[in-house]
Amino acid sequence: MKRDYSDGIKDDVVYFTGYEVEKTPAFEEHTLFVVGPRPLQEVLEQAKKNTVDHIYLGANQSFNIDGGTSGQWDELVKVYLKKIIWLH
Numbered sequence: 001m002k003r004d005y006s007d008g009i010k011d012d013v014v015y016f017t018g019y020e021v022e023k024t025p026a027f028e029e030h031t032l033f034v035v036g037p038r039p040l041q042e043v044l045e046q047a048k049k050n051t052v053d054h055i056y057l058g059a060n061q062s063f064n065i066d067g068g069t070s071g072q073w074d075e076l077v078k079v080y081l082k083k084i085i086w087l088h
Contacts, residue, residue, distance in 0.1 A: 003060065013060070014038065015046045026054040033059035037072040040079050 002011045016033050020026045032052040034043055047055055057063070057080075063073055 015050075016059075017050045017052060020054060020056065026056075029054040031056050035060045036062040037076050040076070040083055043080070044083070 002009055003013065005013070005016070014035050015038075016035075018031060018033065020029050020031045030050075030052045031054040032043070032047050032050055033056045034046075035058075043055065043057075057077070058073065
C-alpha cells in the first residue's frame with residue numbers, strides 16, 4: 001500500500017510510528033505500526049528503540065485473511081501475548 005511520508009511516497013514500509021487516531025483504548029497513544037507478520041524480537045526491538053506505548057499489528061491493511069496470512073497471525077499473536085505477559 002502506497003503511503004505519503006515526510007521523506008516521500010513509499011510502498012515498502014515495515015515499521016512506522018505515530019499517534020493512534022482511532023477511538024480505541026489506545027487513542028492518542030504513541031504507537032509502533034507493524035506492516036505484515038514480523039518476528040517478535042524484531043518488533044520488540046523497534047518498540048524499545050522508538051519508546052512507544054502501543055503496538056499496532058497488521059497496519060496498512062496487512063492482516064489479510066483472504067491472502068492466507070491468518071494462520072501466520074494466529075501463531076504470532078499467541079507468541080506475542082505469551083512474551084509480553086511475561087515482560088510485565
